[in-house]
């Protein structure tokens with residue numbers, strides 16, 4: 001399966017060495033050392049780039065498949081470009097081939113001591129496995145969680161919804177978080193949609209980092225509130241209160257659903 005898809009991308013991008021990073025339901029992610037045009041000095045991690053490839057789905061009608069691939073790729077690129085324009089940390093798009101479902105983007109993150117990529121999930125897991133409780137809950141962890149909350153707050157203040165917030169879709173670069181994976185992203189000013197985005201992350205933190213999830217989630221929300229208060233003249237505080245209220249509703253619905261099975 002992966003071999004077939006790797007040879008597909010190699011047909012699309014001849015002579016570009018690629019290394020598989022991950023295979024999701026929707027896309028394959030590769031790492032490459034090659035920039036499609038020139039080395040751009042403003043990008044971090046020179047000589048390391050990411051190629052996200054949405055392969056065609058053989059079970060879909062070819063015309064519909066081509067249209068879905070093209071629209072999703074355009075949607076993700078537009079979303080990422082808007083983030084870059086707004087100064088919200090996320091990889092910069094370098095190049096895209098909409099018809100083939102390819103996005104060439106900036107590589108973010110570093111290697112942790114154990115060789116894993118510095119996603120929030122891997123970093124917290126590393127601490128949880130190797131360090132004391134004190135270190136897992138120290139000022140640095142608290143500061144990173146608050147920064148993540150602020151980052152998501154910035155996104156929501158711009159009426160942008162990530163759609164798949166998890167600790168693996170947050171990459172740390174010098175302890176500064178950046179968002180990745182905008183395959184399910186959308187635009188909405190509704191507090192309900194923002195609350196669902198927060199709830200998805202809250203549940204992801206609970207299941208992935210169960211021991212300290214209460215602390216992490218509390219700090220995330222504190223950061224989220226803080227950034228809204230910084231924009232209180234633009235209605236930030238009101239927006240925070242509305243979204244927080246909705247979050248409580250969404251949590252309640254979630255609890256009812258799990259009680260009913």
Ligand SMILES: Nc1ncnc2c1ncn2[C@@H]1O[C@H](COP(=O)(O)OP(=O)(O)OP(=O)(O)O)[C@@H](O)[C@H]1O
Nearest residue numbers: 021022024025027029050091106107108180181183
């Ligand atoms: N810009 C980037 N810099 C560094 N690593 C990245 C970048 N983009 C993606 N990755 C790596 O590739 C993995 C998968 O990327 P992404 O989540 O965008 O793809 P996906 O196919 O939607 O994944 P999934 O279906 O698992 O959510 C990430 O977890 C991360 O490890």
